[in-house]
Amino acid sequence: MGEEVPEFVVHNSESKGYETLTIIGDKVYSVGGSEGLPNMSINIKVLDKQTGKWLEPIVFGAKPVASKGHSSILLDNERVLILLRESSTDNSLWFLEVDTPFVKQKRKQLGTEVVAWSKGLIGYGSKPIVISGPSGVGKGTLIAKLMKEFPSTFGFSVSHTTRAPRDKEMNGVHYHFTERSKMEKDIQDSKFLESALVHGNLYGTSIEAVEAVSDAGKRCILDIDVQGARSVRASPLEAIFIFVCPPSFEELDLRLRARGTETEEQIQKRLRNARAELEQAKSPGLFDHMLVNDELESCYQNLKKILVLDENDKAPSQLYMKSFIVPFSHSISKVDQKVIIHCGTNELRASPSTKFILDVSSLKGGAPGRTRGLTLSTINS
Numbered sequence: 001m002g003e004e005v006p007e008f009v010v011h012n013s014e015s016k017g018y019e020t021l022t023i024i025g026d027k028v029y030s031v032g033g034s035e036g037l038p039n040m041s042i043n044i045k046v047l048d049k050q051t052g053k054w055l056e057p058i059v060f061g062a063k064p065v066a067s068k069g070h071s072s073i074l075l076d077n078e079r080v081l082i083l084l085r086e087s088s089t090d091n092s093l094w095f096l097e098v099d100t101p102f103v104k105q106k107r108k109q110l111g112t113e114v115v116a117w118s119k120g121l122i123g124y125g126s127k128p129i130v131i132s133g134p135s136g137v138g139k140g141t142l143i144a145k146l147m148k149e150f151p152s153t154f155g156f157s158v159s160h161t162t163r164a165p166r167d168k169e170m171n172g173v174h175y176h177f178t179e180r181s182k183m184e185k186d187i188q189d190s191k192f193l194e195s196a197l198v199h200g201n202l203y204g205t206s207i208e209a210v211e212a213v214s215d216a217g218k219r220c221i222l223d224i225d226v227q228g229a230r231s232v233r234a235s236p237l238e239a240i241f242i243f244v245c246p247p248s249f250e251e252l253d254l255r256l257r258a259r260g261t262e263t264e265e266q267i268q269k270r271l272r273n274a275r276a277e278l279e280q281a282k283s284p285g286l287f288d289h290m291l292v293n294d295e296l297e298s299c300y301q302n303l304k305k306i307l308v309l310d311e312n313d314k315a316p317s318q319l320y321m322k323s324f325i326v327p328f329s330h331s332i333s334k335v336d337q338k339v340i341i342h343c344g345t346n347e348l349r350a351s352p353s354t355k356f357i358l359d360v361s362s363l364k365g366g367a368p369g370r371t372r373g374l375t376l377s378t379i380n381s
């Protein structure tokens with residue numbers, strides 16, 4: 001048999017706010033917002049029952065925009081499902097992670113109370129793609145082709161770097177060009193999914209960069225080095241890892257020179273590093289696919305085969321259409337791995353009531369990034 005999980009909704013009349021409280025072990029998680037204030041974010045507080053003290057946790061992940069209230073239900077001691085009332089379809093289902101592996105890792109790193117938001121996605125979506133390979137092998141060229149052919153499917157994770165911009169590179173499009181001290185501080189503050197020193201400069205993928213792509217309903221492409229790929233492998237972001245190899249070192253040398261974006265010294269450094277990168281890429285279990293970029297068009301076709309892309313991927317994403325709006329009046333309960341959303345419990349009493357069943361048995365991903373794998377069905381009674 002399933003279990004009913006305790007849940008409380010508390011209205012705070014003074015501030016026109018609302019708050020739900022969820023008890024997990026020795027802690028009480030308060031999720032609160034205020035009505036009518038646009039773009040108000042939702043606040044989290046944690047009560048330590050043993051000390052009786054309220055703590056303000058460090059909150060990771062893109063936060064939901066407060067709507068007309070919410071309800072919440074504890075799923076599995078790791079996360080709380082938050083349903084935002086009458087919010088837009090892509091803003092209605094959220095997970096507040098309180099003890100997932102990501103939260104545990106951050107809590108240990110920072111030595112303080114940590115929670116993380118992750119937006120819920122109906123269906124599986126598609127895994128992010130990590131593309132690595134030596135400088136000049138053609139990663140950027142392949143990614144540009146993919147984004148041009150499938151503009152509504154793919155989104156690029158814009159990394160931060162301390163290297164200087166090249167002639168045609170635009171800040172915020174190709175990279176976020178940044179000061180070293182600022183980037184080091186942000187890494188310290190755990191704003192990065194991964195970061196690495198590459199060819200003498202600092203590069204990194206911010207959690208925000210990855211979330212911006214998934215929030216646009218697109219499949220994220222990360223162009224990162226082998227160290228970065230290793231860190232992402234160890235993170236909760238489930239991705240497909242592809243390493244692009246040159247047909248030969250001579251050809252790599254030619255391409256780097258032909259690109260004409262580096263000084264001789266930088267070219268030499270990149271070629272030296274290429275040998276080490278090719279060696280590291282052989283680490284068992286790191287890359288799922290090795291692609292040789294000899295003739296560009298045939299390499300591109302092979303990349304598309306790996307990603308199982310066809311004509312349907314050219315159509316706009318259907319992800320959001322499958323989501324739904326949580327009505328203002330509803331109540332929720334949980335039986336086994338199914339969350340039942342009973343709608344029309346107040347003013348719609350006269351009309352037939354609808355129940356939505358949200359199956360949470362096969363969740364994937366999570367902070368940093370979306371939680372995929374929710375399935376939704378409807379019962380009219």
Ligand SMILES: Nc1nc2c(ncn2[C@@H]2O[C@H](COP(=O)(O)OP(=O)(O)O)[C@@H](O)[C@H]2O)c(=O)[nH]1
Nearest residue numbers: 135136159195196198203204205223224225228
């Ligand atoms: N770890 C990590 N590597 C990155 C990131 N962004 C770019 N890189 C890698 O840094 C290296 C240098 O990139 P870049 O300066 O653009 O030169 P290019 O590879 O010659 O085009 C490449 O191997 C990129 O894949 C990042 O966010 N994290």
Ligand SMILES: Nc1ncnc2c1ncn2[C@@H]1O[C@H](COP(=O)(O)OP(=O)(O)O)[C@@H](O)[C@H]1O
Nearest residue numbers: 135136137138139140141255259293294295296
């Ligand atoms: N298959 C290929 N054959 C010949 N030149 C290529 C091929 N792929 C890419 N290039 C060229 O090689 C240079 C380096 O490619 P780029 O995409 O910038 O590499 P990366 O992003 O891996 O550093 C560019 O001038 C690009 O036009």
